Amino acid sequence: MNMPDMNKMKQDCPNKQECLQLLQSILDGEATAAQKETFMKQHLQECMTCYQNYHLEVAIRGLLKQKCSNEAPEELINSIKEKVIKNLGQ
Numbered sequence: 001m002n003m004p005d006m007n008k009m010k011q012d013c014p015n016k017q018e019c020l021q022l023l024q025s026i027l028d029g030e031a032t033a034a035q036k037e038t039f040m041k042q043h044l045q046e047c048m049t050c051y052q053n054y055h056l057e058v059a060i061r062g063l064l065k066q067k068c069s070n071e072a073p074e075e076l077i078n079s080i081k082e083k084v085i086k087n088l089g090q
């Protein structure tokens with residue numbers, strides 16, 4: 001994935017809730033190819049909120065996979081969030 005230009009991105013997502021659901025279904029492999037394409041190649045390039053959420057979700061899912069459990073302690077998730085957001089240049 002290309003690194004979007006942070007300065008040109010919207011700081012607020014107008015459809016945060018919908019985007020979050022779409023993001024989850026993409027990561028679950030339930031979204032259609034077209035949905036995935038539009039979201040990843042268009043929306044994520046212009047929406048800071050969803051860009052961050054996407055990377056957070058990927059990081060958290062990766063961690064849960066490693067731990068082979070469906071639940072991670074909130075503390076751990078919060079520290080991941082901080083790290084990811086920092087890495088994204090915020």
Ligand SMILES: [Zn+2]
Pocket residue numbers: 013014015016019043047049050
């Ligand atoms: Zn969005």
